[in-house]
Amino acid sequence: xxxxxxxxxxxxxxxxxxxxxxxxxxxxxxxxxxxxxxxxxxxxxxxxxxxxxxxxxxxxxxxxxxxxxxxxxxxxxxxxxxxxxxxxxxxxxxxxxxxxxxxxxxxxxxxxxxxxxxxxxxxxxxxxxxxxxxxxxxxxxxxxxxxxxxxxxxxxxxxxxxxxxxxxxxxxxxxxxxxxxxxxxxxxxxxxxxxxxxxxxxxxxxxxxxxxxxxxxxxxxxxxxxxxxxxxxxxxxxxxxxxxxxxxxxxxxxxxxxxxxxxxxxxxxxxxxxxxxxxxxxxxxxxxxxxxxxxxxxxxxxxxxxxxxxxxxxxxxxxxxxxxxxxxxxxxxxxxxxxxxxxxxxxxxxxxxxxxxxxxxxxxxxxxxxxxxxxxxxxxxxxxxxxxxxxxxxxxxxxxxxxxxxxxxxxxxxxxxxxxxxxxxxxxxxxxxxxxxxxxxx
Numbered sequence: 002x003x004x005x006x007x008x009x010x011x012x013x014x015x016x017x018x019x020x021x022x023x024x025x026x027x028x029x030x031x032x033x034x035x036x037x038x039x040x041x042x043x044x045x046x047x048x049x050x051x052x053x054x055x056x057x058x059x060x061x062x063x064x065x066x067x068x069x070x071x072x073x074x075x076x077x078x079x080x081x082x083x084x085x086x087x088x089x090x091x092x093x094x095x096x097x098x099x100x101x102x103x104x105x106x107x108x109x110x111x112x113x114x115x116x117x118x119x120x121x122x123x124x125x126x127x128x129x130x131x132x133x134x135x136x137x138x139x140x141x142x143x144x145x146x147x148x149x150x151x152x153x154x155x156x157x158x159x160x161x162x163x164x165x166x167x168x169x170x171x172x173x174x175x176x177x178x179x180x181x182x183x184x185x186x187x188x189x190x191x192x193x194x195x196x197x198x199x200x201x202x203x204x205x206x207x208x209x210x211x212x213x214x215x216x217x218x219x220x221x222x223x224x225x226x227x228x229x230x231x232x233x234x235x236x237x238x239x240x241x242x243x244x245x246x247x248x249x250x251x252x253x254x255x256x257x258x259x260x261x262x263x264x265x266x267x268x269x270x271x272x273x274x275x276x277x278x279x280x281x282x283x284x285x286x287x288x289x290x291x292x293x294x295x296x297x298x299x300x301x302x303x304x305x306x307x308x309x310x311x312x313x314x315x316x317x318x319x320x321x322x323x324x325x326x327x328x329x330x331x332x333x334x335x336x337x338x339x340x341x342x343x344x345x346x347x348x349x350x351x352x353x354x355x356x357x358x359x360x361x362x363x364x365x366x367x368x369x370x371x372x373x374x375x376x377x378x379x380x381x382x383x384x385x386x387x388x389x390x391x392x393x394x395x396x397x398x399x400x401x402x403x404x405x406x407x408x409x410x411x412x413x414x415x416x417x418x419x420x421x422x423x424x425x426x427x428x429x430x431x432x433x434x435x436x437x438x439x440x441x442x443x
Contacts, residue, residue: 025376028374030376044389057388059391061374065364075361078356078357098360110334132153145183148181151182153221162196162206163203163204165203166196224243224286227283228284229280230277231280240268246263252286258275383415386413
């Protein structure tokens with residue numbers, strides 16, 4: 002029975018099927034394993050299809066990491082943010098490079114000298130992790146005028162003020178006018194809270210609602226002269242003052258609902274996701290970006306690498322010719338650098354890569370979609386040996402010598418698959434080795 006069941010005309014007319022003959026689907030591997038290896042008088046007398054499918058997927062994932070050829074790559078144009086989001090099915094990278102105008106890859110090297118710390122607590126002038134402000138309390142009002150502007154005091158923070166503020170008090174709203182921040186005190190149900198005593202110059206402390214150390218935001222801006230109404234989701238202002246406002250920022254003001262977010266910015270108009278609670282004219286509001294940029298990452302991306310300061314096409318690239326004794330080879334390259342922040346799921350690049358075409362070659366576990374679950378025919382036998390060893394090693398009352406035999410067979414089959422997939426060609430190797438006969442003139 003022929004293995005190819007389509008005509009040449011059908012094959013060449015279907016681009017999605019090009020080259021598919023070199024692979025076999027994981028479903029076919031499981032089906033054939035159940036027929037050949039499982040049953041009476043066979044290697045495995047009894048095994049459920051669910052068990053076999055599990056071990057098949059584990060084998061496919063494990064061999065995808067170091068046996069199969071990595072065929073996945075993603076190309077992007079690096080934006081000014083100098084960040085690339087890791088692909089959805091990313092597990093690890095094989096190489097990162099940028100492409101020049103001739104389509105040639107230039108390999109980028111990871112830097113180990115920087116990072117993007119995930120925790121950067123706000124510190125006061127004394128270096129202590131706290132946020133404090135001075136306010137005037139009145140038992141007749143839940144609103145408190147502070148001594149100056151505080152862009153880091155946000156809605157939802159806990160408020161502490163000794164005997165003057167009830168326990169369980171939060172910031173319910175913030176507003177700014179003439180360089181003064183005003184907050185409203187509320188309880189956990191957002192009901193206004195009145196101070197317990199009148200007091201001028203009360204020191205108030207603020208912390209995150211979960212009791213964590215306060216984190217500085219990527220950017221926080223107090224914008225003046227804003228106006229809005231309750232009939233649409235628009236805030237108007239002066240275009241020059243809106244230059245730093247970005248989509249996704251949270252907006253804080255006593256007349257705006259909680260979790261109000263910027264959805265669009267154009268010229269003098271900001272669009273928000275919720276209708277305001279009240280009409281406002283020529284007021285101030287606080288805009289906060291939810292994304293945290295640490296000082297380390299900000300400094301790294303704003304720095305111009307030394308390899309980008311000279312032109313390698315002329316002698317100016319070697320301003321210290323003859324004076325580079327002891328140069329560290331891992332840094333002796335002019336392509337740029339990167340590091341991966343696994344927590345945020347992004348690759349961070351040095352500034353000389355901005356605007357270039359970047360290619361990420363990466364390894365997946367081959368389990369992302371049904372179409373990916375396929376095995377190269379060079380490794381088909383290795384999959385059967387892997388599955389048979391895995392299934393039997395998970396059973397009880399199986400002789401140890403039998404498990405060890407299958408383990409050796411699996412090891413040999415995987416090694417054979419690696420050699421086959423390495424795809425070494427004699428002619429190509431010979432051509433490369435010819436270079437060893439070249440004479441080098443000094």
